[in-house]
Amino acid sequence: GHIGHHRGKEEALSLFTWLPDECVYQILLCVGVTDLIHLSSTNKRFHRLCRDTRLWKQHFNNVLRSLYPIHLSYKQYSRKA
Numbered sequence: 001g002h003i004g005h006h007r008g009k010e011e012a013l014s015l016f017t018w019l020p021d022e023c024v025y026q027i028l029l030c031v032g033v034t035d036l037i038h039l040s041s042t043n044k045r046f047h048r049l050c051r052d053t054r055l056w057k058q059h060f061n062n063v064l065r066s067l068y069p070i071h072l073s074y075k076q077y078s079r080k081a
Helices: 003-016 021-028 032-038 044-050 054-067 068-081
Strands: none
Touching: 021 044, 021 054, 032 044, 032 054, 054 068
16 A cells, blocks of 8 residues: 555656656646745755755745735736836
8 A cells, every 4th residue: 555655656757767857847846836946955956956946936825816906907917117
């Protein structure tokens, strides 16, 4: 039971080894913050990728957009003027 389940996780993570960092980064943009924290302790590569400031800025901006959609829309519009 548990050993097979663990092996499945290892196999899934090994699929990422052949992907370039930028592709993994794009996938990490779709992962929740809690999962990013867990993934960062998986191995050195995920630790490095999950600590990327671009990733956290994007997650932060997504949270802000969901909390204040009207304000950000107005701010973006007013910059163009």
